[in-house]
Amino acid sequence: MSNNLELGDLKITLTTIEDEPISAKFELPDGSVVTRPFPETGELTMKLGLGLGLSHVQSGGGSSASAPTNTGLPVISGTPTVGQTLSTTNGTWDDGGAAISGYAYQWKAGGVDISGATASTYELTSDEVGDSITVTVTATNSAGSTPATSDAVGPVEDADPNFSSVVLLAGFNGVDGSTTFDDESNSNHTMTAAGNAQVDTAVVKFGTGSLLCDGTGDWINIADSDDWYLPGEFTMEAWVRPDASTVTTRAICGQWTNLNPNNSFYFYYVWSSSTAKSFRFLMSPDGTAASAVGLTQANTNIDQSVFHHVAVDRDASNVARLYVDGVMVASATITGGANVTGNLRVGDRGSGTAPWLGWIDELRITKGVARYASDGGFTPPTAAFPRQ
Known part of the structure; x- marks a missing residue:
């Protein structure tokens, strides 16, 4: 854009080009031309040698740049448990016409700044137990700064006081279609996939994947x-x-295994009709099927479009309880257990005769601890199980 100003025989042209400083062109009466750039701020004065001076005060910038605009919120990843480290992306930004020079971070618990938590990662402490966690990322360029706050994760849960008793912990995370699985307990058992057992990243409860089995x-x-x-x-x-x-x-x-006396336990689901389904658990104290004791949920119309938390535990009084979504649905006295041989199978009972059809996520076995032991039930976990 150009603007012309004529003072008698003196012609002045002010030119603005997007993202460039303003320049002034002076056409003097003797035909000569002088061009001077205007500074971004301050004052430009030019004496013309004709007893005439010209001055212009430029305030602000000569550029059309603006502060960054957020186009996608930062995203937090990690397990919200004491001792675990959360990390954040920067989010996505429109730089406003001037390159973003940096990002600043502020982690918050329950909406309140966490002192010193100003990096892109944060290790959770016991101070945050019960709080939801967010992070504010501030993007800066030459025209200014703009903050953007992530969605909350949590609430933060305490570390697992019984983690040393966990003998199997599998979150089934990984790349879609992968057949590699990790036991994240201290036992670190080798997990070997059979058939088409694989990671599915499209249907998950927590984390980035679940175990998908096709029932064959x-x-x-x-x-x-x-x-x-x-x-x-x-x-x-x-x-x-x-x-x-x-x-x-x-x-x-x-x-x-279905071979006496080599039967220990299995945890399973029975579909009897579209409105009659149940979770069940069977355990043998001596390895024979004849002596097995079962826990059976009354038939109900279980919603197969969502994940359900299912659990069984046995307390110090040998009372075993079966829970579905935190509700105790069956109990019985089961004494002892069989020390058998043969693989533990995830997605089957061990004999190849009851292959799982569907998804499994966050499988955990804790030996020596009855975590729930309550006829009144409990509130199911709201996050992935702690990894420590």
């Missing part, structure tokens, strides 16, 4: 171990989403 020979084998010998207190739990549509038995996990 898909499961994970884990070698025999004393960890699967459960003569006392224990807790077995997972988030599951069954996908059955015909009369069938589908096992979440088990060490049950």
Whole structure:
């Protein structure tokens, strides 16, 4: 854009080009031309040698740049548990016509700044237990700064005081279609996929993936171990989403070969009709099927479009309880347990006769601890299980 000013024989042209400083062109009466750039701020004075002076005060910038505009909020990743480290993306930004020179971070618990938490990562402490966590990312360029605050994660849960008793912990995270699985407990058991058992990143409860089994020979084998010998207190739990549509038995996990006396336990789901479904648990104190004691949920119309938290535990009085979504649905006295041989299978009971159809997420076995032990039930976990 140009603006002309004529003072007698003196012609002055002021020119503005987007993102460039203003310039002034002076056409003097003798025909000569002088061009001077205007500074971004301050005053430009030019004496013309004709007894005439010209001055212009330039305030602000000569550029059309503006402060950054947020186009996508920062995203927090990580498990909201004491001792775990959360990290954030910067979010996405429109730079406003001037390159973004940097980002600043401020983590918050319950909406209040956490002192000193000004990096792109933050390790949670006991001070944040019960609080939801957000982070504000501020982007800066030469024209200014703009903050953007993430969605909240949490509330923060305390570290697991019984983590040393966890003998299997599998979140089934990874790349979609992967057949590699990790036991994240201290036992670090090797998990070997069979059939088409794989990570599915499209259907998850927590984290980035779940175990998908198609009901035709898909499961994970884990070698025999004393960890699967459960003569006392224990807790077995997972988030599951069954996908059955015909009369069938589908096992979440088990060490049950159907060969006496080599049967220990299995945790399973029975589809009897579209409105009659149930979760169940069976355990043998001596390895024979005949002596097995079962826990059975009354048939109900279980919603197969969502994940359900299912758990079984046995307390110090040998009372075993079965829970679905935090509600105790069955109990019985089960004494002792069988120390058998054979793989523990995830996605089958151990004999290949009850392959899982659907998804399994956050499978955990705790040996020596009854985590819930309550006829009144409990509130199901609201985040992935702690990893420490």
